[in-house]
Amino acid sequence: MRYFARRYRCIAFNARGWPPSEVPQDAARYSQARACDDIRCVLDGLKIDKAHIVGLSMGGLATLHFGLTYPKRARSLLVGGAGYGSEKSEREKFRNEATLIAGKLEKDGMAAFAEAYAYGPTRVQFENKDPRGFAEFKAMLAEHSAKGAANTQLGVQRERPSIFDLEDGLAKLDVPTLVVLALPAAGHLHQAHVPDGRPAGRSQQRPCHQHRGACGLQCGAGRFPRPGRFRPLAHARSARRQPEHHGHDEVAAASPPVIPAAQRASRDLAGKVGLSPRGPGYSLARIPG
Numbered sequence: 001m002r003y004f005a006r007r008y009r010c011i012a013f014n015a016r017g018w019p020p021s022e023v024p025q026d027a028a029r030y031s032q033a034r035a036c037d038d039i040r041c042v043l044d045g046l047k048i049d050k051a052h053i054v055g056l057s058m059g060g061l062a063t064l065h066f067g068l069t070y071p072k073r074a075r076s077l078l079v080g081g082a083g084y085g086s087e088k089s090e091r092e093k094f095r096n097e098a099t100l101i102a103g104k105l106e107k108d109g110m111a112a113f114a115e116a117y118a119y120g121p122t123r124v125q126f127e128n129k130d131p132r133g134f135a136e137f138k139a140m141l142a143e144h145s146a147k148g149a150a151n152t153q154l155g156v157q158r159e160r161p162s163i164f165d166l167e168d169g170l171a172k173l174d175v176p177t178l179v180v181l182a183l184p185a186a187g188h189l190h191q192a193h194v195p196d197g198r199p200a201g202r203s204q205q206r207p208c209h210q211h212r213g214a215c216g217l218q219c220g221a222g223r224f225p226r227p228g229r230f231r232p233l234a235h236a237r238s239a240r241r242q243p244e245h246h247g248h249d250e251v252a253a254a255s256p257p258v259i260p261a262a263q264r265a266s267r268d269l270a271g272k273v274g275l276s277p278r279g280p281g282y283s284l285a286r287i288p289g
Helices: 032-045 058-069 088-108 110-117 124-129 131-142 146-157 163-172 185-193 227-238 261-268
Strands: 009-013 051-056 074-080 177-182 202-207 214-220 250-253 281-285
Touching: 009 032, 032 058, 032 146, 051 058, 058 074, 058 146, 058 163, 088 110, 088 146, 110 131, 110 146, 124 131
Parallel strands: 009 250, 009 281, 051 074, 051 250, 074 177
Antiparallel strands: 177 214, 202 214
């Protein structure tokens, strides 16, 4: 967020169930479709017609579903680390894990959950790379609502469709898309989740700095024939000045950002969808229940 805010107007929002967004007590008010629609609601509330949609992990799936559901509202999609639990043979195991995690959240509380979750195999490398950023992430995670996190596990994680179920839609998706996946999972996810029949789709492997393994990059929709072109072309798009945007594209991040302590005080934006001056910089938005 800090990096992209130098060039873009960046809007970060916490998903429902994650304060300062509201925490509905009923798990039925959480779903993958609702997570997708919440992105649209943020754009509608800020009167933004189109934006680059960026998401990591759970936010990456919300980003992907947004592109499939509202392609005309997305300038581009950046889907990072999405797809866990999609393998057909592992679906029941994944669903059972979500139920178990929800129970632990309800029983032990958020602080105890954060202490264990932060050191999972997919997150401990963050500490190796950036100890200060990891400490901030861990502290912020512990502040969240145990009820909201449990309902997210039950309503979103457990019930979301497999990416394998989206293959037909992905093959027709005509939005510039960059998919970033950690290897070794990237190989089979590329083949299964981003079909080879997609226009000009290409994959490329690159090392992840201080991570064990590499990253798989997938570009598609024809307009990005090489992964390396994504950044300059995205910048070129932002240079097309539009009066209502004051020359800056909007970037909506569908994953909770790491926010410096001085700016965390701005989380008293309760009751407002988002606040931000036009132009570069980033702001917080909340999702009403």
